[in-house]
Amino acid sequence: MAPFYRAVDVKSSPSNDAVYRIFAGDIDPQWLVGAVPNGGYVLALIVEAAIQYQAASTSGHKDPIHVTAHYLRTTSVAHFEVRVRTLKTGRGFTNLTAELIQQGNLIVTTHLIFGINTPTPPPHLTLVPPSPYARRIPLHTHPSTANPQRMREAWVFQPYMKLASDPTIHARNHPESISRTDSTTVGGGGLEWGAWFEFVDEGDRITNPSLAFLVDIFVNLPSLLPKSERQGLRSSWFPTMVLAIEFKAPIPRPSDVYASRTVGLYSSGRFLNDGRHDAYVEVWSAPCNIGEGVDTEGWREKQVCLATATQMAYIVPMEVNMAKGKKGSAKL
Incomplete structure (x- = not known):
């Protein structure tokens, strides 16, 4: 059991494979949802392996730009290998595949794009404040006035984190909110969630691998529905099936403008089809x-979006989660 920066422990493994470079480690037993490793944490291990792989590359493409992950099987609290290989190296980007293997089974397969994630001078275009077309941070509260709240009991890793939800965003999910739709509505619909997230261990830092975990920390659409709209929904697990991340900007150096262990999270979901x-x-x-x-004037204009992600998830009874966790442990 370890804080996040220690739990993402991946090391190069000796191999005679001419196609792949092998990295290996052990899934930490605390970064779980119920009895199964969190999907974002598992992807963080893969991203870390790919970063180490690219660090030895002569391409100069050291930064993850995009990753798409398909979760084929449930990950276990066990030893793992990540097999990384280069598909194509171009002038601006390198394409990789990375596969996480456990007990001889392919668990997660990913396609990654690496490049140089740094601000570039004109003529490249970037939408940032003060442009009126730029996206601003969507949270309404300042972290200094945010109130930490109780988290899902299924998040086994919660001792290593602090979470403070945004009440203004949460209020927009109310059945009487103007956000609700009717027969006259064009578009609209869906639910939102937002919060400040903090790694509480002082050794932690926001890193590219941790972004892979952070995009998977949100309250899913089914849980945000009022009870009248989710009748029959029992205690549930929401396993990730497909997760795609774009790394938008370099992570700022810690300063009096940027925190080293805290981020703002925003999520929305619009569709629910048979789970x-x-x-x-x-x-x-x-x-x-x-x-x-301190809540200082103009703090919003200085914040940057570090990553965006899209995900397809499923609804499964929590009993299935516990059964899969026990089954995986039995194989150790």
Whole structure:
């Protein structure tokens, strides 16, 4: 059991394979949802392996730009290998595949694009404030005034994190909110969620691997529905089936403008079809840790979106989660 930066422990493994470079490690037993490793944490291990792989590359493409992951089987608290290989190296980007293997089974397969994630001078275009077309951080509260709240009991890793939901965003999900739709509505619909997130261990930092975890930390659409709209929904697990991340901007250096362990999270979902549901997620830099700092004028204009993600997830009874966790442990 370890804080996040220690739980993402991946090391190069000796191999005679001419196609893949092998990395290996052990799934930490605390970064679980119920009895199964969190999908974002598992993807963080793959991203870390790919970063180490590209660090030895002569291409200069050291930064993850995009990753798409397909979760084929349930991950276990066990030893794993990540097999990485290059598909194509071009002038601006390198394409990789990385596969997470456990006990001889392909568990997660990913396609990654690496490049140089740094601001570029004109003529490249970037939408940032003060442009009126730029996206601003969607959270309404400042971290200094945010109130930490109780988290899902199924999040076994919660001792290593602090979460403060945004009450203004939550209020928009109310049955009487103007956000609700009717027969006269064009578009609209769906539910939203937002919060400040903090890694509480002082050794942690926001990193590209941690962004892969953070895009998977949100309250799913089915759980946001009022009880009248989710009749029959029992205690549930929402396993990720497909997760795609775009790394939008370099992570700012810690300063009096940017916190080192805290981010802003925003998510929305609009569709629920026979258990399958979508999620769109944004991860933003934060001006300070939760309950610290001062709400200063203009703090919003300085924050940057670090990553966006889309996800397809499913609804499964929590009993299935526990059974799969026990089955995986029995194989150790």
